[in-house]
Amino acid sequence: MIQVNELTKDYGSRRALHELTFEAQQGEIVGFLGPNGAGKTTTMRILTGYMAPTSGEARVAGYDVIKESLEVRRRIGYLPETVPLYTEMVVFDYLKFMADLRHIPNADERVEETLEMVGMLDRSEGYIGNLSKGMRQRIGLAQALLHRPEVLILDEPTIGLDPSQVVDVRNVIREVGKERTVLLSTHILSEAQQLCDRVLIINKGKIVVEDTPQNLQARLVGAEHVVVRVRGDNDGLVEKIRKVKGVQNAHALPDGAVEYQFMPAQDVRPEVAKAVIQSGYDLLEMHAVKMSLEDIFLEVTREDTERKKK
Amino acid sequence: MQNIWTIAKREYKHYFISPIAYALAAGVLFMLGVAFAFLLGQSTQMALYGGGSAPDLTQLNGFFAFLLVFIVPALTMRLVADETRMGTIELILTSPISDFELVAGKWLGGLLFVATLIGITLIYPITLNFMVDPGVDYRVLLTSYLGLIFIAASFLALGTGISALFSNQLAAFLVTFVVVLTLWWLVGLPAELMPKAGAFLRYLEVNSHYAFTFNAGSIHLSDIVYFLSLIAVGIFTGAMALESRRWR
Ligand SMILES: Nc1ncnc2c1ncn2[C@@H]1O[C@H](COP(=O)(O)OP(=O)(O)OP(=O)(O)O)[C@@H](O)[C@H]1O
Ligand SMILES: [Mg+2]
Numbered sequence: 001m002i003q004v005n006e007l008t009k010d011y012g013s014r015r016a017l018h019e020l021t022f023e024a025q026q027g028e029i030v031g032f033l034g035p036n037g038a039g040k041t042t043t044m045r046i047l048t049g050y051m052a053p054t055s056g057e058a059r060v061a062g063y064d065v066i067k068e069s070l071e072v073r074r075r076i077g078y079l080p081e082t083v084p085l086y087t088e089m090v091v092f093d094y095l096k097f098m099a100d101l102r103h104i105p106n107a108d109e110r111v112e113e114t115l116e117m118v119g120m121l122d123r124s125e126g127y128i129g130n131l132s133k134g135m136r137q138r139i140g141l142a143q144a145l146l147h148r149p150e151v152l153i154l155d156e157p158t159i160g161l162d163p164s165q166v167v168d169v170r171n172v173i174r175e176v177g178k179e180r181t182v183l184l185s186t187h188i189l190s191e192a193q194q195l196c197d198r199v200l201i202i203n204k205g206k207i208v209v210e211d212t213p214q215n216l217q218a219r220l221v222g223a224e225h226v227v228v229r230v231r232g233d234n235d236g237l238v239e240k241i242r243k244v245k246g247v248q249n250a251h252a253l254p255d256g257a258v259e260y261q262f263m264p265a266q267d268v269r270p271e272v273a274k275a276v277i278q279s280g281y282d283l284l285e286m287h288a289v290k291m292s293l294e295d296i297f298l299e300v301t302r303e304d305t306e307r308k309k310k
Numbered sequence: 311m312q313n314i315w316t317i318a319k320r321e322y323k324h325y326f327i328s329p330i331a332y333a334l335a336a337g338v339l340f341m342l343g344v345a346f347a348f349l350l351g352q353s354t355q356m357a358l359y360g361g362g363s364a365p366d367l368t369q370l371n372g373f374f375a376f377l378l379v380f381i382v383p384a385l386t387m388r389l390v391a392d393e394t395r396m397g398t399i400e401l402i403l404t405s406p407i408s409d410f411e412l413v414a415g416k417w418l419g420g421l422l423f424v425a426t427l428i429g430i431t432l433i434y435p436i437t438l439n440f441m442v443d444p445g446v447d448y449r450v451l452l453t454s455y456l457g458l459i460f461i462a463a464s465f466l467a468l469g470t471g472i473s474a475l476f477s478n479q480l481a482a483f484l485v486t487f488v489v490v491l492t493l494w495w496l497v498g499l500p501a502e503l504m505p506k507a508g509a510f511l512r513y514l515e516v517n518s519h520y521a522f523t524f525n526a527g528s529i530h531l532s533d534i535v536y537f538l539s540l541i542a543v544g545i546f547t548g549a550m551a552l553e554s555r556r557w558r
Contacts, residue, residue, distance in 0.1 A: 048404040052556050073406040080404075084397030088327055100316040101405045143401070 001026045001151055001181040002047065007056035009042050009205075016042045018205035019056065024198075026150075029177040031192030031213075032185040034202035040185040041081050043202075044153050047183070048078045061150055074102070077144035081155035081185075083136050087129035091120070091139060094128060095146060102147045114142045118172055134165040141169065145176060152176065154184040158191060170195055225289040226269060229257040231282035240279045244271050259289070313407040317415025318422060325385070325423040334381045335427055338374070345373050346434045350441075367435050368525045371454045374431065375461050375520060378424070379494050382462070383486035385423070386469025387479045389416045390552075394477040403552065413548035417463075417470045417541075424462040428455065450527035457524025460537040461516060465490050467544025474551035490516075493540075 002024040009017040017039045024030040032040050045051045047058055049069040057064065063071040086094055092111060099107035115121040118138040123131065128139060137160065144152060157173060158166045173182065173195060186192055192199045193213040201209040209216065230237060237258050242250045246268035250260035262268050269286065276283050325331040349365035393399040402412060435451055468489055473482040493516045512518055519533040 045400075050400055050404050050556065051558070070406050070408065073404055076404070078401075078404050080397065080400045082397045082400070084399075084401050086398055087396065088324070097316065097320050098401075098405065101313060101407055103312065 001028075001061055002030075002183060003057075003059040004043070004047075005057045007043065007046060007058055008054050009039070009046065009051075010054045016205055017046075017053070017056075020202070020205060020207060022200055022207055022210065024181050024183055026181055027179060028198060029173070029182040029184070029196045031196035031199045032183060032202060033187070033189065033192050033199055034185075035187070037204075038202045039205040040202060041155055042205075044078070044080075044155050044183070044185065047072075048076055048153055049073050074147075075150045077147065077149035077152045079137075079140045079144045079152075079154045079157055081159075083140040085128045085136055085139060085143075087127070089128055090124075091115070091126055091128055091131070092124040094139070095142060098143050099146050104147055110146060114145050117145065117176075118142045119168060134161045137161060137165075138169065141172065150180060152180055152182045152184075154182065156185055156187070158186070158188070166191075224263075224267075225259060225261050226272070226286060227253070227257050227259050227289055228272065228276060228286050229284045230276065231284050234258065234281070236279075237276070237281060240275055240281075241272055244268055244275050247272065313411040314415040314418060317407070317412060318418035321389075321416050321419025322422045324419070328388075330384060330388075331423065334384055338377050338381060338427060339430060341377065342370060342374060342431055342434070345370055350438075365438065367438065368450060368454045370431070370434060371458050372521060372525055374428070375458055375517075376494070378462055378465050379487070379490050382420075382424075382465040382469050382490060383483045385420055386466060386473050386486060387483040389420070389470055389473040389482075391473060391477050391479040391482060403556070409549040409552040410545065412552065413470055413474060413545050417467050417545060417548075420466040420470065421459075421463050424466065425459060428458055428462070447527075450525075453527050453529055454525045456529070457520045457533075460524070460534070461520060464516070464537050464540035464544070467541040468493075468547075469544070471544040471547030471551065474548040 002022075004020055004022050007017050007020040008015065016037075020039070020043060022030075032043070034040050042051075046053050047060060047065055049065055049072055052066055059065065060072045061075045063075075065072050086097075089097070092115075095111040095114065096107055099111055104110050112121060112124070115124050118141050120135060120138050120142065123135060128136065131139065137157065141154070141157060144154065152173075154173065158169050161169060170191070173184065176182075177195070184195070196213060199209075199211060199213050199216055200207050228237070228241065234252070234256055238250050238252050241247055241258055241260055246262050246266040248261045248263070250258060253259050260272070269288075273283060273286060346365075349367075349369065353365045390399070393402060403409075407415075432455075469482075469486040472486045472489065476482040476485065493514060495515075495517070513536070519536045523530050523533050
């Protein structure tokens with residue numbers, strides 16, 4: 001449904017997207033995850049025809065986003081990050097206007113149905129300017145759903161909502177995502193995990209990780225982290241620990257401790273402890289660190305940055 | 311076509327909640343009212359001395375046309391600037407309508423608003439018709455109003471196009487003002503100084519397509535072509551400006 005091929009976007013001399021490549025299948029909910037400035041919004045703006053890429057190609061429902069922009073736009077529902085709305089308009093009139101632009105038959109009924117879907121039917125006569133942030137977010141979502149599009153592109157759909165509204169909006173997305181392709185961006189990993197069939201982690205305009213939330217967790221949370229601390233000098237400790245079979249990615253921490261990882265199937269903590277003691281260090285402590293999804297996220301994006309530096 | 315109409319309707323309604331549009335409408339109607347009273351007074355005075363004639367309302371429309379030089383830039387300056395400021399430009403540029411339809415719709419909305427204003431000024435000829443005996447000359451008045459609509463349509467098209475070039479209201483206002491003022495008036499001046507280019511410059515001048523033709527009861531194809539070209543230039547500029555935005 002969505003095919004992105006080596007998409008590059010430069011803003012002046014700043015490169016926001018760097019040969020970005022990914023795909024989303026029909027019916028899939030894909031989460032777009034990344035730190036600030038990663039290029040999520042830029043990618044979405046290119047897919048929706050708001051701006052053109054510097055190079056590369058993107059297709060939605062088989063149509064080229066540049067050459068067949070109108071065909072693409074007909075098939076996409078888009079909730080921009082800033083949730084722009086005509087604040088001086090009445091909710092109903094605004095949605096009717098957007099529905100008319102999409103030539104929806106029986107627009108009045110459709111607008112009401114859609115307001116019902118997002119739980120805003122009771123505010124249809126109110127001015128948009130008087131709505132709370134969360135309510136505007138839902139009107140923006142309603143606007144994106146009006147024409148029951150094949151592809152939904154939602155830029156941070158739950159940002160700024162209170163917890164109960166977050167749940168509501170996620171339920172709407174889950175519901176409409178059953179038969180539609182959804183690309184949604186978020187900073188919240190648990191959200192991506194709950195909603196998405198697949199997660200793309202993007203950093204500095206490149207996809208760094210792409211997997212199902214389950215695999216991602218298994219792959220990254222699966223590796224347990226252990227911190228080892230000794231009394232006095234730790235010269236050579238990293239090398240000693242590294243030599244133990246099953247140890248992965250041992251490195252010194254800034255405070256003098258050493259951190260390493262092991263796969264759940266082979267817990268090498270006893271072996272590491274023995275090696276440390278036999279090498280003559282005074283072992284002070286050894287503890288496992290639980291990695292949250294947030295840590296993984298930081299790790300993946302940091303590793304990527306470091307690799308680039310080298 | 312349907313999309314142009316959808317956009318135009320929204321824009322038209324927007325003018326009625328816009329304080330600037332209200333102020334401009336009130337100002338124009340007030341000034342025209344004063345001018346009408348003045349014309350009436352003049353005629354009555356002349357009648358007192360025997361002679362004189364019914365006031366010539368085409369003068370009123372000539373004055374209206376001149377006022378358009380000032381009000382059109384103020385009406386069109388916000389067309390794209392507002393959408394950029396509110397971010398709704400992102401909604402509208404990602405909805406399935408062409409850039410041409412968007413610009414044409416905004417232009418048409420403005421034209422309907424100005425046409426409404428022009429419609430209100432019909433009270434002057436209607437009032438006058440009750441006051442003078444042979445009644446007013448409807449033929450001249452009709453072409454005079456038609457020409458006025460053409461001028462408004464051309465200025466609005468240029469203003470809409472320029473507003474798409476500048477996302478800043480003040481810049482859009484100033485550039486539009488300079489362009490329409492030049493078309494109204496200034497091209498006539500160098501025409502006197504440069505006889506070679508003179509004919510062409512005179513052709514560019516708005517008033518040479520209105521004052522002695524439309525506003526004197528005659529319709530010429532060349533004048534219509536002139537106004538339609540200005541409209542096309544304005545709308546084309548606007549569509550191009552929006553298109554180029556996507557490539558920034
Ligand atoms: N209109 C613009 N002009 C210039 N630079 C821009 C523009 N929009 C984005 N950028 C730059 O492009 C990069 C990617 O921005 P983008 O908005 O796509 O990130 P994002 O992943 O959406 O971030 P966030 O999570 O903060 O929304 C950033 O470095 C940003 O500064
Ligand atoms: Mg963003």
